[in-house]
Amino acid sequence: MPHAQHAVPPADNDIDAWAPDSWRTRRALQLPQYPDLAALAAVQDELRALPPLVTSWEIQSLKQQLADAQEGSRFLLQGGDCAETFAECNSSVISNRLKVLLQMSLVLVHGLKLPVVRVGRFAGQYAKPRSADTETIGDTTLPSYRGDMVNAPEFTAAARTPDPRRMVKAHARSAMTMNFVRALIDGGFADLHHPEYWDLGWVGQAPLAHEYQRMVGAIGDAVRFMETLTGSQVHNINRVDFYTSHEALLLPYEEAQTRQVPRQHGWFNLGTHYPWIGMRTAAMDGAHVEYFRGIRNPVAIKIGPAVAPDQLLRLVDVLNPDDEPGKLAFIHRMGATAIADKLPPLLEAIRREGRRVLWVCDPMHGNTEATANGYKTRRFDNIRGELEQAFDVHAAAGTRLGGVHLELTGENVTECLGGARELTELDLQRDYRSTVDPRLNYEQALEIAMLIVRKRGEIAAD
Helix, strand or coil: CCCCCCCCCHHHHCHHHCCCCHHHHCECCCCCCCCCHHHHHHHHHHHHHCCCCCCHHHHHHHHHHHHHHHCCCCEEEEEECCCCCHHHCCHHHHHHHHHHHHHHHHHHHHHHCCCEEEEEECCCCCCCCCCCCEEEECCEEEECCCCCCCCCCCCCHHHHCCCCHHHHHHHHHHHHHHHHHHHHHHCCCCCCCCHHHHCCHHHCCCCCHHHHHHHHHHHHHHHHHHHHHHCCCCCCCCCCCCEEEEECCCHHHHHHCEECCCCCCCEEECCCCEEEECHHHCCCCEHHHHHHCCECCCEEEEECCCCCHHHHHHHHHHHCCCCCCCCEEEEECCCCCCHHHHHHHHHHHHHHHCCCCEEEECCCHHHEEECCCCCEEEEHHHHHHHHHHHHHHHHHHCCCEEEEEEEECCCCCCCCEECCCCECHHHHCCCCCCCCCCCECHHHHHHHHHHHHHHHHHHHHC
């Protein structure tokens, strides 16, 4: 049965009218003002000539796994830094981030009895939206810091002037990050025979360490039992699939990464496997939606409490008109106090129309607050509360929460309040490193993974 269309202008569904630069005909929000447009165009030409960062077959493989998550046979774990920095493109930061995601996925696989789709928020997360175009300190007003791909955080005119050469630097660091992650995984870093490779040195005495080690021991015993029983090594547990994602915010960069490939129709963004649109740039008539409707990558849209059901359905019509499995995800970020009221009408609208989308919960962004001593933070109780409510709301609506989207790090930061060590506002000043948004540290991230397992178990038992 064909799906009803929802007042979408005909041109929006005309893929023949689309091109990698057709977004330029639409209103573009959150883009920097480059002072030298000729230099910007030259950088785009340079980027187009560089090798792609990912392949079309990796993208298609991810899309199939996301389709499985829609149907409940996999679970999506998407996590990483709020914004990468050039200075933190080093082996320690990258491997620690990978360790946390591998440990979380191990908890989820063990507890959910499902394969996990592992997607990192890295290798391209170098641009960030801002609430204002400028920042004023004293009598000086300068452009806002929009991430290392655009400008630098220091409050000087030279640092804050958008520089297109930074896109080439971001591409190079994305390539280095991907190369290192792939080398680690292909070299056996993710081998279930050796989960000790994933240990983070500073967490030996963490409150959750004993529970995690007990789980690792149980998995190791099961692997050894199977190998003893069969007389041979259990295969397919010495490596994992790992994919990258970032917010496709800086459209000149994304346009330069968009290419056609042999023996495939259409266009792929070969700068990442899984791009998403943030809530600030998800307008139906905006440049970002126009760009996204033409690429074959699976895509995701962040949605907040202000989104109306009809708006959501129109986005589905434009971004996934053929109802392709695995193509479209909605990442809801409502906030702990709003999710119970705001999410159900959206779930009902999609369910009523019979559209296939992957529902993902981002319990971070809707729970940001500022402390009295000036730190931007999130309370772990609110993060946990929104995630628990998300499972309950989906269960009541007859829909499925298929994944989680988190800002986290493998470093021993103190940026989010609460959690296993009950971090307080005084703890924030001890090790607050983020340049943009507060992230879960290792312990808090692992606690979230255990919470997901426990909550899914409770819902399954009802």
